[in-house]
Amino acid sequence: TAQQRADTVQAIQLLQLRVVSGIRNSGLQTDSVMINAEVDAYRKALKELQEYEAAFAQLTLSAEEKELLDKAAVLRRQTQPIADEAINFTMSFAGEEAAKLLTGRFAPLQAQWAAVLDKLAQLQRVNAAASAQAIAEANDRKALWLALILLSVTLLGAGFAVALTRSVTRPLRAAIDLAARVAEGDLSVRIEVSGHDEAAELLNSLQTMTQQLS
Secondary structure (H helix, E strand, O other): OHHHHHHHHHHHHHHHHHHHHHHHHHHHOOOHHHHHHHHHHHHHHHHHHHHHHHHHHOOOOOHHHHHHHHHHHHHHHHHHHHHHHHHHHHHOOOHHHHHHHHHHHHHHHHHHHHHHHHHHHHHHHHHHHHHHHHHHHHHHHHHHHHHHHHHHHHHHHHHHHHHHHHHHHHHHHHHHHHHHHHHOOOOOOOOOOOOOOHHHHHHHHHHHHHHHHO
């Protein structure tokens, strides 16, 4: 999803910061154990970063996304030999030389690298927002259609109930009227009976009774 893509780019940014932090911290150490720990952290972060880059590259990317990812990868590769050289200086306890190298050559490339990743991250945020908006609009349309369907079903149900009630009450009303007139002594009353339900049977019985009484 768009959010997962944004999370992947954010992970790349964090790993880039760990790479930069590891190489810079190694140049500040004077203890060999600490130097080795920082170098190991740098190399581990660099490996993870490359894995995330490869995973992101496997996705279906826009031309702009691919261009930014390629630029970031180029800048990363350009920093690696400089970082390796700085590590060699650090391992030789030439911290001042390592610092000059990192400040003069590594830092400018790292700044460009970070700027490219920032653009890539911003693009993912824009895409994620657009995707979320599209999903929200689609959900709104689905909700509207569902409401219309429910309204239609409700109206049809109400119409059916009214028709069913009338089909029952009208024959019963006719039967009541017929019985009332017969009770008043009017045996000339006649009624047309249609249907074969219980109400029709009742009307037929009343009609037959009236005919027999007359």
